[in-house]
Amino acid sequence: MTDTTVKTIADLTREFGVTARTIRFYEAEGMLSPERAGTQRLYHPRDRVRLKLILRGKRLGFSLAEIREIIDLYDSAPGEVAQLHHFLDKIAERRADLAQKQRDIEVTMKELQQVEESCRSRLSELAPRDGREAAE
Amino acid sequence: MTDTTVKTIADLTREFGVTARTIRFYEAEGMLSPERAGTQRLYHPRDRVRLKLILRGKRLGFSLAEIREIIDLYDSAPGEVAQLHHFLDKIAERRADLAQKQRDIEVTMKELQQVEESCRSRLSELAPRDGREAAE
DNA sequence: TTGTTTCTTGACGTTAACGTAAACGTCAAC
DNA sequence: GTTGACGTTTACGTTAACGTCAAGAAACAA
Numbered sequence: 001m002t003d004t005t006v007k008t009i010a011d012l013t014r015e016f017g018v019t020a021r022t023i024r025f026y027e028a029e030g031m032l033s034p035e036r037a038g039t040q041r042l043y044h045p046r047d048r049v050r051l052k053l054i055l056r057g058k059r060l061g062f063s064l065a066e067i068r069e070i071i072d073l074y075d076s077a078p079g080e081v082a083q084l085h086h087f088l089d090k091i092a093e094r095r096a097d098l099a100q101k102q103r104d105i106e107v108t109m110k111e112l113q114q115v116e117e118s119c120r121s122r123l124s125e126l127a128p129r130d131g132r133e134a135a136e
Numbered sequence: 137m138t139d140t141t142v143k144t145i146a147d148l149t150r151e152f153g154v155t156a157r158t159i160r161f162y163e164a165e166g167m168l169s170p171e172r173a174g175t176q177r178l179y180h181p182r183d184r185v186r187l188k189l190i191l192r193g194k195r196l197g198f199s200l201a202e203i204r205e206i207i208d209l210y211d212s213a214p215g216e217v218a219q220l221h222h223f224l225d226k227i228a229e230r231r232a233d234l235a236q237k238q239r240d241i242e243v244t245m246k247e248l249q250q251v252e253e254s255c256r257s258r259l260s261e262l263a264p265r266d267g268r269e270a271a272e
Numbered sequence: 273t274t275g276t277t278t279c280t281t282g283a284c285g286t287t288a289a290c291g292t293a294a295a296c297g298t299c300a301a302c
Numbered sequence: 303g304t305t306g307a308c309g310t311t312t313a314c315g316t317t318a319a320c321g322t323c324a325a326g327a328a329a330c331a332a
Contacts (some may be wrong), residue, residue, distance in 0.1 A: 008280070020279085025320060039327070045279055058238050064319075068157050070244075073251055091252050092264015098241050098248075103193050105234050105241075108206075112234075115209055116227050123220050147310070155307085162292060175310055176299075228297075 007037075007043040013046075016055060026054060031068055062099065070094060142171075143179040151184075152191060162190060196237065205266060220266055 009020045026032045027041075032050055034041040043051075050071065057067035074088060145156050161166045163177075168186055170177040178242065179187075193203035209226060 002219060008279085019321080021322085022320065024280090029319095035260070037257070040329095041279085056244065060240050060244070061195070074247065077213060078258055081259065081263050084255050087255050088252060088259075091248050091255070095245065095248055098245055101237070102241055104196050105238055106198070108192065109231065109234055111210065112227050112231055116224060119220050119223050119227070122214055123224075125215065126220070127217050144308085155291080157292085158290065160310090165289095177309085 005045050007048065009041055009043070012043055012048070012051060016051060018055070023051065026051070026064075029064060029068070031064070031071070060098075141181050144185065145177050145179070148179055148184065152187060159187070162187070162200075165200060165204070167200070167207070175194060182191070196234075 007015070009023055011107075012023055013020050019079070023032065027034065031054060032047055034043045034047050036042065053071055053074070054064075054067055057070060062070070069090065073087060073094075076087070078084075079087070089098075143151070148154070148159055149156055154165065156256055159168065163170065165206075166192060168183055170183050171177045172217075189207055189210070190200075190203055193200075197234060198206070207225065209223060212222075212223070214224070
């Protein structure tokens with residue numbers, strides 16, 4: 001019975017749409033640490049989760065350094081009091097950062113809606129009855 | 137009566153927290169085009185708006201090329217039918233992109249909340265009565 | 273056994289987005 | 303009339319995040 005949860009690097013490239021070079025690069029940066037079967041890399045679910053986190057961070061425009069920090073927050077050991085407070089500070093930073101991004105997105109969304117509306121109204125002037133409602 | 141809406145490059149660096157090099161770089165990339173008083177640059181409100189758009193795009197993790205595209209959407213001339221449809225497609229792309237980012241942010245926010253909670257609970261184990269409520 | 277993939281490890285190349293330094297103009301203030 | 307404080311251009315340097323070979327090992331298929 002072959003364990004289908006253990007993946008090869010090619011599997012990951014297909015699953016996540018990134019190159020093998022990229023995956024190995026993340027490992028070289030210490031952000032992934034797949035098991036080895038001799039020379040070959042074996043990726044377990046935990047590695048896939050990590051990669052997913054990395055790519056999500058990238059989509060949000062975080063640098064790998066920032067992503068590493070975030071991930072470190074996730075799977076860090078309990079720690080002592082001072083360190084826990086430090087964690088809470090880090091978390092607060094990230095949350096403020098994300099909140100800023102949310103506001104930026106909202107504003108941009110609204111602006112794009114404006115542009116889209118003026119686009120559509122000009123379209124209906126130029127080519128009446130060429131809307132998108134009845135189509136498809 | 138001096139026009140306080142016209143700013144120098146140093147004004148912008150202070151207002152937006154970026155270096156003059158950065159501002160000139162954006163100009164070299166064709167994303168800003170300030171007026172010139174001889175050799176010196178004069179930034180009008182429209183330039184400040186543009187810079188604001190650029191920096192917002194950066195916060196959202198867009199590349200300058202993408203930001204340029206977005207800005208071009210904003211201040212492009214009416215255009216013909218085909219081009220308008222093309223615009224609408226571009227807008228749809230960007231909106232999908234932003235929607236993805238929103239989802240990513242929500243998930244990340246929730247994860248961070250989890251981490252924060254477990255942090256706080258461990259803190260209350262280690263150092264009871266050291267909460268943050270009554271503080272400050 | 274012999275190909276044909278698929279993997280591996282170097283190692284150098286590339287692009288975006290600026291940083292940094294040199295060398296020079298300009299204009300108000302002392 | 304020179305001294306700063308600001309501005310300019312030109313040009314080379316830097317960093318992050320990979321891309322792109324090259325050359326060999328391993329596994330799998332015919």
